Amino acid sequence: MTAQLNPRGDVAVLVPAAGAGVRLGPGGPKALRLLGGEPLLVHAVRRVAAAPSVRTIVVAAPPSEVAAVRHLLASVAAVTVVAGGAERQESVALALAAVPAGPEIILVHDAARALAPPELFESVAAAVRAGRPAVIPVLPVVDTVKEVDAGGVVLGTVDRSALRAVQTPQGFQRAVLAAAHAGAAGALTDDAGLVEKQGIPVTCVDGHEHALKITRPFDLAVATLLLPS
Numbered sequence: 102m103t104a105q106l107n108p109r110g111d112v113a114v115l116v117p118a119a120g121a122g123v124r125l126g127p128g129g130p131k132a133l134r135l136l137g138g139e140p141l142l143v144h145a146v147r148r149v150a151a152a153p154s155v156r157t158i159v160v161a162a163p164p165s166e167v168a169a170v171r172h173l174l175a176s177v178a179a180v181t182v183v184a185g186g187a188e189r190q191e192s193v194a195l196a197l198a199a200v201p202a203g204p205e206i207i208l209v210h211d212a213a214r215a216l217a218p219p220e221l222f223e224s225v226a227a228a229v230r231a232g233r234p235a236v237i238p239v240l241p242v243v244d245t246v247k248e249v250d251a252g253g254v255v256l257g258t259v260d261r262s263a264l265r266a267v268q269t270p271q272g273f274q275r276a277v278l279a280a281a282h283a284g285a286a287g288a289l290t291d292d293a294g295l296v297e298k299q300g301i302p303v304t305c306v307d308g309h310e311h312a313l314k315i316t317r318p319f320d321l322a323v324a325t326l327l328l329p330s
């Protein structure tokens with residue numbers, strides 16, 4: 102039987118957590134690396150489970166760590182754990198396949214964005230509930246952005262007013278996400294990209310600074326400063 106949180110919730114959250122964390126450096130799968138003494142995945146799932154609309158959480162774990170992740174999360178929240186795949190997109194597809202009938206809003210949220218707050222899950226879900234087929238949280242780009250050639254020579258300056266940095270959780274009507282993954286040809290770095298390829302509009306909502314992706318050691322140091330005291 103699939104684990105459930107709020108039985109009246111209309112949201113399932115998929116948590117891809119099967120990545121190696123190569124850019125973070127040696128130390129095991131990234132989702133299991135410690136932030137303030139707890140694995141990133143525990144921080145992420147605790148915040149997902151605190152969002153009132155969430156009924157179901159499915160985690161895609163490193164295949165060799167499925168039992169360990171089940172054990173780790175047993176005291177955090179009711180969670181279904183499946184083995185992830187070789188690419189993020191495959192991990193999301195495997196988690197999606199494990200969502201039981203019921204939730205019609207699906208959010209996809211990187212374990213690596215371990216400090217995304219519960220209200221961000223609610224705001225993305227609310228926009229989907231209001232009729233948007235696909236919703237992404239974004240932040241403005243604050244740096245000047247240059248396009249460069251292979252030799253590092255600048256080709257031009259990009260108009261940053263039209264650019265946004267994209268976060269997770271990304272939210273979708275269930276049928277939209279299922280069709281996007283079923284029709285996927287080639288791997289993309291986010292799920293909204295698959296939906297865009299189907300010609301379906303993707304809507305932006307305000308992102309959150311705490312939803313930063315922990316990719317490199319510097320990001321882990323920043324995240325440590327953001328932990329509640």
Ligand SMILES: Nc1ccn([C@@H]2O[C@H](COP(=O)(O)OP(=O)(O)OP(=O)(O)O)[C@@H](O)[C@H]2O)c(=O)n1
Nearest residue numbers: 117118119120121122123124187188192212213
């Ligand atoms: N095969 C994979 C690869 C990535 N992910 C997940 O997708 C999210 C975003 O990926 P990223 O932050 O790039 O993580 P890694 O792939 O682990 O990082 P790296 O590229 O440095 O190895 C992470 O929560 C990661 O665990 C996944 O579930 N399955």
Ligand SMILES: C[C@](O)(CO)[C@H](O)COP(=O)(O)O
Nearest residue numbers: 189211267268269290291314
């Ligand atoms: C989904 C994502 O977090 C949105 O910013 C990002 O695209 C993941 O990319 P990565 O290449 O797996 O780091």
